[in-house]
Amino acid sequence: MSAIATTNPATGEVLKTFDPMSPEQVDERLARAVHGFAALGRTSFAQRGAWLTAAADILDAEIDAIATTMTTEMGKTLASAKAEAAKCAKACRFYAVNAERYLADEPADADAVGAAAAYATYQPLGPVLAVMPWNFPLWQAMRFAAPALMAGNPGLLKHASNVPQTALFMEDLFRRAGFPDGAFSTLLIGSDRVEAVLTDPRVRAATLTGSEAAGRAVAEIAGRVLKKTVLELGGSDPFVVMPSADIARAAEVATVARCQNNGQSCIAAKRFIVHADVYEAFAEAFVARMSALTVGDPMAGGTDVGPLALAQGRDDVDAHVRDAVAHGARVLCGGEPLDRPGWWYPPTVVTDLTPEMTMWSEEVFGPVAGLFRVGSYDEAVALANGTNFGLGANAWTNDVDERSRFAADLDAGLVFINGMVTSYPELPFGGVKNSGYGRELSAHGIREFCNIKTVWVGKDSAPATTTGAGSHSE
Numbered sequence: 001m002s003a004i005a006t007t008n009p010a011t012g013e014v015l016k017t018f019d020p021m022s023p024e025q026v027d028e029r030l031a032r033a034v035h036g037f038a039a040l041g042r043t044s045f046a047q048r049g050a051w052l053t054a055a056a057d058i059l060d061a062e063i064d065a066i067a068t069t070m071t072t073e074m075g076k077t078l079a080s081a082k083a084e085a086a087k088c089a090k091a092c093r094f095y096a097v098n099a100e101r102y103l104a105d106e107p108a109d110a111d112a113v114g115a116a117a118a119y120a121t122y123q124p125l126g127p128v129l130a131v132m133p134w135n136f137p138l139w140q141a142m143r144f145a146a147p148a149l150m151a152g153n154p155g156l157l158k159h160a161s162n163v164p165q166t167a168l169f170m171e172d173l174f175r176r177a178g179f180p181d182g183a184f185s186t187l188l189i190g191s192d193r194v195e196a197v198l199t200d201p202r203v204r205a206a207t208l209t210g211s212e213a214a215g216r217a218v219a220e221i222a223g224r225v226l227k228k229t230v231l232e233l234g235g236s237d238p239f240v241v242m243p244s245a246d247i248a249r250a251a252e253v254a255t256v257a258r259c260q261n262n263g264q265s266c267i268a269a270k271r272f273i274v275h276a277d278v279y280e281a282f283a284e285a286f287v288a289r290m291s292a293l294t295v296g297d298p299m300a301g302g303t304d305v306g307p308l309a310l311a312q313g314r315d316d317v318d319a320h321v322r323d324a325v326a327h328g329a330r331v332l333c334g335g336e337p338l339d340r341p342g343w344w345y346p347p348t349v350v351t352d353l354t355p356e357m358t359m360w361s362e363e364v365f366g367p368v369a370g371l372f373r374v375g376s377y378d379e380a381v382a383l384a385n386g387t388n389f390g391l392g393a394n395a396w397t398n399d400v401d402e403r404s405r406f407a408a409d410l411d412a413g414l415v416f417i418n419g420m421v422t423s424y425p426e427l428p429f430g431g432v433k434n435s436g437y438g439r440e441l442s443a444h445g446i447r448e449f450c451n452i453k454t455v456w457v458g459k460d461s462a463p464a465t466t467t468g469a470g471s472h473s474e
Contacts, residue, residue: 010306011342030156032185055092059085074137084138102443105119122452156187198227206230211233235270237393238410263367269392276375310343329357330352394415
């Protein structure tokens, strides 16, 4: 089992270690989650919304401290860490305002089904296990936690072992915001103990953001015990540039899209597919911008790219580039790990990629861009869809017909035209193919862990009234 520790990726220094929770400690938290479920069920949307708004207020007040923790634990720039905390506060307020509307009872055509009244109601399932990654340590946990708590589901967070202080902050945040005991708990355990938690009958469902291998393992375990799962398993997102595009703007956004979060984002653009008519112009502008990024201390204000979060991650990125070069690819900038303490890899652009290279089909989780030349719209779409992933996709075109075609033809959970793929509380988030299934955020996300219950009342019954969403009483 990997150590549960804060290790500064900028230096490689272990700053703080944590003992894994004992089986007895985990059992106690599972028992508390059951009580938390009952307590949440006795509250109103207004009360839960007030608590979630209080959590947002704490995030705003303590943004510097939690951002520093995230930067120290996984190396993102301090500016991006502050933006992440602010986004979490926004999501809390969003669900505090919108949850009741999203989970309102939905009337059906009673006459059509021979009833005096018929409707669907959304009721919480119970404690949900969230297995979360390190790359957006606060946001990826929050985009589960905020809707889950508003729906009445307690959260059990098994976070990545390299961000334990962020994980503990999450539990403390909701406690201080006023949520009842057991509403949200952090489990400091290794991945080898996830199965025991997921198969416990007190846990009703699970959500995971992580690798394909982790997703398959959790889905297999959940399948054996017939529990609902939502999986987000990464991507190899295409960034298509067509002749009508604003090339300067596309290159500017492409640089951010590839190097956001030090290149460690599931929805970062990774494969840049450019029409031959504008390939040279785009490549020149893109390489110039990638080369100009400042790699350095993530705490410093002028830094664009910090270290990779893990030594193994740095080594994996380097292996992809070395494999490509060994098979004939050309490196246009970057291409070598930086010789300094910590885990550094520079912004890199690689071209002349072919199918026998791992970069052709696998996700590169670092600031490395693959650059492809295509001769037509159909060739661009075929290459964009030609992976096992289907999370996000970018397309740049000012041709109105092409915009509609890309929206329909790109095989992904998210398609952004003339903009960078990102997540918003207002929009559903998730993928297809090996990028997973289910959705987070928006109305779709809050409903994933609800029992969508049909209620039918016969015509000879007393007048029917709905019980209201969010209760788990029968």
